Amino acid sequence: MQISLRVAQFDDIDSIFDIRTRVKENHLSREQLTGMGITPDAIREAIAQAPCIWIAEVEGVRAGFSMADLQEGCVFAAFVLPEYEGRGLGRQLMDKAQTFLFERYPTIWLETAEASRAYGFYRALGWTPVERLPEGDIRLEKSLIADPNARPSIE
Template sequence: MSPILTLRDATRDDIETLFSIRTSVNENHLSREEMAEMGITPQTIADIIAESPCIWLADVDGQPAGFAMAIAEEACLFAMFVLPQFEGLGVGKLLLKKAEAFLFAQQPTIWLETAAGSRAANFYQRHGWQPVGEQDGEDIRFEKSRPAAVKQ
């Protein structure tokens, strides 16, 4: 039987789950301390959740499996992470579609940064994102433009 994937807006009750997912990934791993140094704390995430529905949590058979976070004002896919045990089930694709739809409703061109040569970089390229330049020697910036409307 195929796993059941569901997607929903994250709430304040999900903050610890979001941090647990973020600190459990294999690539681009950051500790809670490293995130705090970057200004990413439970309080900043709570403030973001209160301001806009821009963080989504994906579940597989009722278990948290991954999340995505977008920043509408910057047209940025800020974060997307899937727990290793749920990779390959379509969780990333589901999260990416949700984040893209959210961002394209506000901006014609969206962007993200990820580690050059990473599995994430390959994933984004497979989903139509184009590399547009290196950021700080380790990261690469990707952009994607809103698809043109189909004429009937």
């Protein structure tokens, strides 16, 4: 199985939305994404500003992506098509996003639902839960080096 990771290009935008709307957990429709401000134009702008979105391809098929928010210092998205789960794509995509963010921030963050499979995945990658958010999600952080100001785990 040939897996390759690369920086997203403008012609990947439709595939990014296809992947995002085909996931089983944390599913959102295009209409819901648009309501949140996640549009093809917004993704195009992100790609134009910095290499902040990565595509995982398996045998030439766009099977997953991750996206980092450079201004916020967070992993904004990491999704893999259901039929490609369990092949290491998520871990590789997270590595790309984390490496990119750690070049700019000593501590990075993301948010997810505590009851999600993603929560366990992020914990296994070394992310620490630091805050329960009002809408029910958990904020997790990861530091490149031991940070004396890092927030304690909520577990």
